[in-house]
Amino acid sequence: MILNKLFPFLAWRSLMSRETVQADFVAGITVALVLIPQSMAYAQLAGLPPVYGLYAALLPGLVGVLWGSSYHLGTGPVAMTSLLTMTTLIPFGIGDLNFVGSQRYIEMAILLAFIVGVVRLVVGLFKLTFLVNFLSQPVVRGFINAGALIIASSQIGKIFGVKMHRSDVYLADIWSLLIRIPSEIHPPTLIIGCASLAVLWALKKYAPKIPSALVVVTLGSLSVWYFNLADPRMISADFSGIIEPGQRFVAVIGIIPAGLPAFQAPAFDLAMILKLLPGAFTVMFIGFMEVTSVIKAIAPKSKQKVDLDQELIGQGLSAIAGSFSGCYPTSGSFSRTALNYSSGGKTGLSGIFVALFVLLALLFLTPFLVFLPDAVLAAVIIMAVVGLVDFKVFAQAWRVHHYDGISAIVTFSASLLFAPDIVNGIVIGGLLALALHLFRTMNPRIQIQSCCDPQENDSVRPNQSVRFPAMRFDGRIYFANTLHFENGILSILDTYPNAEKIVILAEGIDGIDASGNLILIELLETLRGMGKDMIFVGVRPQVKEIFLRAHLWDLVGDKNFYADSISLKAALELENEAVKPK
Numbered sequence: 001m002i003l004n005k006l007f008p009f010l011a012w013r014s015l016m017s018r019e020t021v022q023a024d025f026v027a028g029i030t031v032a033l034v035l036i037p038q039s040m041a042y043a044q045l046a047g048l049p050p051v052y053g054l055y056a057a058l059l060p061g062l063v064g065v066l067w068g069s070s071y072h073l074g075t076g077p078v079a080m081t082s083l084l085t086m087t088t089l090i091p092f093g094i095g096d097l098n099f100v101g102s103q104r105y106i107e108m109a110i111l112l113a114f115i116v117g118v119v120r121l122v123v124g125l126f127k128l129t130f131l132v133n134f135l136s137q138p139v140v141r142g143f144i145n146a147g148a149l150i151i152a153s154s155q156i157g158k159i160f161g162v163k164m165h166r167s168d169v170y171l172a173d174i175w176s177l178l179i180r181i182p183s184e185i186h187p188p189t190l191i192i193g194c195a196s197l198a199v200l201w202a203l204k205k206y207a208p209k210i211p212s213a214l215v216v217v218t219l220g221s222l223s224v225w226y227f228n229l230a231d232p233r234m235i236s237a238d239f240s241g242i243i244e245p246g247q248r249f250v251a252v253i254g255i256i257p258a259g260l261p262a263f264q265a266p267a268f269d270l271a272m273i274l275k276l277l278p279g280a281f282t283v284m285f286i287g288f289m290e291v292t293s294v295i296k297a298i299a300p301k302s303k304q305k306v307d308l309d310q311e312l313i314g315q316g317l318s319a320i321a322g323s324f325s326g327c328y329p330t331s332g333s334f335s336r337t338a339l340n341y342s343s344g345g346k347t348g349l350s351g352i353f354v355a356l357f358v359l360l361a362l363l364f365l366t367p368f369l370v371f372l373p374d375a376v377l378a379a380v381i382i383m384a385v386v387g388l389v390d391f392k393v394f395a396q397a398w399r400v401h402h403y404d405g406i407s408a409i410v411t412f413s414a415s416l417l418f419a420p421d422i423v424n425g426i427v428i429g430g431l432l433a434l435a436l437h438l439f440r441t442m443n444p445r446i447q448i449q450s451c452c453d454p455q456e457n458d459s460v461r462p463n464q465s466v467r468f469p470a471m472r473f474d475g476r477i478y479f480a481n482t483l484h485f486e487n488g489i490l491s492i493l494d495t496y497p498n499a500e501k502i503v504i505l506a507e508g509i510d511g512i513d514a515s516g517n518l519i520l521i522e523l524l525e526t527l528r529g530m531g532k533d534m535i536f537v538g539v540r541p542q543v544k545e546i547f548l549r550a551h552l553w554d555l556v557g558d559k560n561f562y563a564d565s566i567s568l569k570a571a572l573e574l575e576n577e578a579v580k581p582k
Helices: 003-006 008-015 018-045 051-067 081-094 101-123 127-134 137-154 156-160 170-184 187-208 212-226 270-302 308-323 333-341 349-369 374-388 390-398 402-418 425-440 482-495 514-529 542-547 554-556 566-581
Strands: 072-074 331-333 446-449 472-473 476-477 502-505 509-512 533-537
Touching: 008 051, 018 051, 018 081, 018 212, 018 270, 018 333, 018 349, 018 374, 051 072, 051 170, 051 349, 051 502, 072 333, 072 349, 081 137, 081 270, 081 374, 081 425, 101 270, 101 308, 101 476, 127 270, 127 390, 137 156, 137 270, 137 331, 137 374, 137 390, 137 402, 137 425, 156 170, 156 374, 156 514, 170 402, 170 566, 187 212, 187 374, 212 349, 212 374, 270 308, 270 331, 270 333, 270 425, 308 331, 331 333, 390 402, 402 425, 446 482, 472 482, 472 554, 476 514, 476 566, 482 502, 482 514, 509 542, 514 533, 514 554, 542 554
Parallel strands: 472 502, 476 509, 502 533
Antiparallel strands: 072 331, 446 472
């Protein structure tokens, strides 16, 4: 039992057979054919050389499947985590036009992976996954929509062959790019980019089982080689500079160093670690949301019980291990996980096969990627994230509650406005959602009626004759709404001046904090000072426990608590009979 907890992959033994190994092999090679081109594209999205995407697809994927709990979750580079990596690091290079992709930038990305891994590991080990509930789904969906638009729009320049300038205002960069496209468009790049988008779309729609990313990577590379569209300097092994695409040449990724990444510790710097922590928490939150969505979609189909805490431990260990092998932050991929399952993967062995195929690519296939155009990778990124854009969630959130719709729209707008520092967007959206939730619970529904029995028609009775008015309070009585509760009691006293006892219909009260307890004591003392009293009907068990611990039950008195309105009505009728003149 302990061994299975320490080494979750030991649970695969009972599922192993010749048939499952064959199925995992097929699923592994299928996923690898998609992962290899995707990983290079996502590395560029993160502001890193393409080879770092291959590094991130190797060890993190292997460790993630060995120490995670899902047999199908594919760990590696993903679009949103890649974007968050860049947006977290860009503010540290303001004023340095060559910061993105520099050695310092790479070191910071690797350090960020380590921090993200530690945060995930701590959350998983101490079972703190409930913390993600502080980010509501409308906020997350608003952020993901904004992130997907930023990712897709950031690749427009590569499709048209126009360099996109970077500043601290992303919307200004996009506008500058759009107005320069007509005069600076590069026709060969545009043809390759648009053709790649068309092929990706067609294969996804009409032949979804074909690895479309691999197809466009192969066709794009062959086109550049056949038509001699690559600058000779970019495909020279001794070239290490940066050049702009000319009138004829298209931008290609050039020479990718073959072999495995060096195994070394990240460049630890305590001051930098503290500065990167906010970004690391954002990466952890969004990554965990993605992983949770993947697992909820796949686990019911695979009939596998998945432990989210163990999965976060696996994700944490994978990021930490990756940081020692030159990797930037990784996460679970929805598309590759779904592909793993649909391709027949049975156990985590499919993930090991994926890592082996990536290893072979690093050792032997990098020379064949020299002519791969940037426009093709841009097309792969655009098609990968376009499915994340879903504006219907705004309308759905608005219909459920206007506050949820406002949170989603503000998060979306703020993320775009503050881009590239989109972390500010989710912080603003999260704080707004919490504030709106607090505001909503400050004024829960109060229903006042002239009699404790809601079925009795007292509309014709004058207020002066009502002896037992009732108030229903739906919600928790806590520090933010004690005034609202008190105002309800005062309203009853104004409306029914001859009330003898105020009945609290407590079925809707699900909790009381210290402030709520104090306001009840004060109101009870005030009412008794006026010769009146307070009755509670239908107190929930968890609320009764609070009454008992706080000694409020004794203060109110057993005789003033009733299980339901029927028993209260019976007691009041007996009381009326007792006071009638004989």
